[in-house]
Amino acid sequence: MHASVHIVSDVMTRSVAAVGRGAAFKDIVRTMQDRKVSAVPVVDGGNRVVGVVSEADLLPKEEFRDSDPDRYTQLRRLSDLAKAGSVTAGELMTSPALTVPADATLAQAAREMARARVKRLPVVDADGRLEGIVSRADLLKVFLREDEDIAEEVRREIVSYLFPAPASTVLVEVRDGVVTLGGRVHDTSLVPVAARLVRAVEGVVDVQFALDGPERSGD
Numbered sequence: 001m002h003a004s005v006h007i008v009s010d011v012m013t014r015s016v017a018a019v020g021r022g023a024a025f026k027d028i029v030r031t032m033q034d035r036k037v038s039a040v041p042v043v044d045g046g047n048r049v050v051g052v053v054s055e056a057d058l059l060p061k062e063e064f065r066d067s068d069p070d071r072y073t074q075l076r077r078l079s080d081l082a083k084a085g086s087v088t089a090g091e092l093m094t095s096p097a098l099t100v101p102a103d104a105t106l107a108q109a110a111r112e113m114a115r116a117r118v119k120r121l122p123v124v125d126a127d128g129r130l131e132g133i134v135s136r137a138d139l140l141k142v143f144l145r146e147d148e149d150i151a152e153e154v155r156r157e158i159v160s161y162l163f164p165a166p167a168s169t170v171l172v173e174v175r176d177g178v179v180t181l182g183g184r185v186h187d188t189s190l191v192p193v194a195a196r197l198v199r200a201v202e203g204v205v206d207v208q209f210a211l212d213g214p215e216r217s218g219d
Helices: 025-035 055-063 071-076 078-084 106-116 136-144 147-162 188-199
Strands: 039-043 049-054 120-124 130-135 169-175 178-184 206-212
Touching: 025 039, 025 055, 039 130, 049 055, 049 120, 106 120, 106 136, 130 136, 147 169, 147 178, 147 188, 178 188, 188 206
Parallel strands: 178 206
Antiparallel strands: 039 049, 120 130, 169 178
């Protein structure tokens, strides 16, 4: 089987707002506002990602602007207090940066985002240089895939291998990303395998079956 698998570079945003270590606090805020993003990567002179500054890194400056935290707060939120007094990206950034390689699959990127509870990841090449940004919305683009494209891939890459004619006669229909396999198969033990493979096809929302086993003698 040779099903095409989308990778991060297929869906990422290539025009990236990034800042250097020395970027000033207000310049970072202005960049976020202008680009309508909640975080920006921080890069070194070689365009390698060394950290990320997010809104969460900037907010302590406002939170502690006119307050005198008690000792308990000082101990519990030492990192936030340090950021409240920071003025450059190098001081504010979270480092090392959580990144994803450009050739990672969309599933790998989605798992990394879920694990880290972040909305976007800088995309880097093999040397750690910034190539783009991938967001949750980017990863969902595969679900805009046309139903007939999905159906064709399921027929070509899955049905033709697991249920070849004439022993099996399987019809593939796709509606709003939901795949339905109907007809008759020569080996029903392969149905769970088919379910797993179909769900792995990008753009598939769910899979349903209306399959019968092989005809018995006398039927």
